[in-house]
Amino acid sequence: MRQENFPKNILLIFLFITQFLTLSPVYALNASVIRPKIGLALGGGGARGAAHIGVLRVLEKENIPIDYLVGTSAGAVTAALYSGGVSLDEIEKYVLSGAIRKAYKTDFSIFRALFIHLNKVMHIFTGKPYYAGLYNDHKLHHFIDNAISMSNGSIELAIPLNIIAVDLISGLPVVIKSGDVGLAVQASTAIPTLRQPIPINDQLLVDGGVLKNNPVEEVKKMGADIVITVDVDAKLETIRSDSFTSYEGIITRVIALGLQAQSRSVLDRADVIIIPDLNGVGFLDLNPKSLSTAIRVGEEAAQKAIPLIKKVIKQKEQILRVAER
Numbered sequence: 001m002r003q004e005n006f007p008k009n010i011l012l013i014f015l016f017i018t019q020f021l022t023l024s025p026v027y028a029l030n031a032s033v034i035r036p037k038i039g040l041a042l043g044g045g046g047a048r049g050a051a052h053i054g055v056l057r058v059l060e061k062e063n064i065p066i067d068y069l070v071g072t073s074a075g076a077v078t079a080a081l082y083s084g085g086v087s088l089d090e091i092e093k094y095v096l097s098g099a100i101r102k103a104y105k106t107d108f109s110i111f112r113a114l115f116i117h118l119n120k121v122m123h124i125f126t127g128k129p130y131y132a133g134l135y136n137d138h139k140l141h142h143f144i145d146n147a148i149s150m151s152n153g154s155i156e157l158a159i160p161l162n163i164i165a166v167d168l169i170s171g172l173p174v175v176i177k178s179g180d181v182g183l184a185v186q187a188s189t190a191i192p193t194l195r196q197p198i199p200i201n202d203q204l205l206v207d208g209g210v211l212k213n214n215p216v217e218e219v220k221k222m223g224a225d226i227v228i229t230v231d232v233d234a235k236l237e238t239i240r241s242d243s244f245t246s247y248e249g250i251i252t253r254v255i256a257l258g259l260q261a262q263s264r265s266v267l268d269r270a271d272v273i274i275i276p277d278l279n280g281v282g283f284l285d286l287n288p289k290s291l292s293t294a295i296r297v298g299e300e301a302a303q304k305a306i307p308l309i310k311k312v313i314k315q316k317e318q319i320l321r322v323a324e325r
Helices: 003-022 024-033 046-061 074-081 088-097 099-103 110-126 139-149 181-188 216-220 248-271 288-324
Strands: 036-041 068-072 161-169 174-175 198-200 204-209 226-230 270-274
Touching: 036 046, 036 110, 036 216, 046 074, 046 088, 046 226, 046 288, 068 074, 068 181, 068 216, 074 139, 074 161, 074 174, 074 181, 074 270, 088 099, 088 288, 099 270, 139 181, 161 216, 174 181, 174 198, 181 198, 181 204, 216 226, 226 288, 270 288
Parallel strands: 036 068, 036 226, 068 161, 226 270
Antiparallel strands: 161 174, 161 204, 198 204
């Protein structure tokens, strides 16, 4: 009798334990948790974009995973390097050492103005189309590709990446999802008149910040359940008229006006908005001290946002659990 009932008793005990674990709140919670996908939108803002480094550093420290990255202009530079596997310490070194500045020059010398005319004449003889802009080199393009290339020359992105530019021909924003990463960054940072437009696939691309400086919607379209955006736009203030005696002063002001107008209608669509206090750091302020300040301020702003980010993650986890039932 005992030998005949023994297997049956074991079966009953097994079924009891299984049912208990299934009904246990702790077991049920752990078994049904689905981590929401998190996307990060890094906006443009020139030198102020150094704050993105500080934001990413805090997210790493707090173990906040990033599943999707979208970058515009300065945000495209950081997004491409980070997605390509470059460490934040290395990205910071590129910024503070002037390596990125050298790859993306912004001076307005008389020599540069004379070179424009010479370059235009050269294009007439070669038959190639000429597009207006102070610079037409591809130093930034090659810098990005070299930084993220593996030893065999191939590029594999650790995080899915989209880069935003604007097509002058159609007048529409363009989302670059594949192809040459460095060339996409070159296009996304091509400030009109400062840099020549970049031709890609029958399009003539310039800085994405012209129409879409905070690419919140593009992050959602990639599949993100939660969108975090970093806004490094300069806040508009009344400034002195003598600030417009230089080309740099006028260009900086016009860019700030355009970016501010965009932000009002876009930022509220994000789940979390991180806005570093970058007063005193100009759009073209490439002084190492100012860049260090931007990075530090980015860290401070991200740290303040961590409680909200974790709250949003928990809320989204609950929604996903309910949807799974």
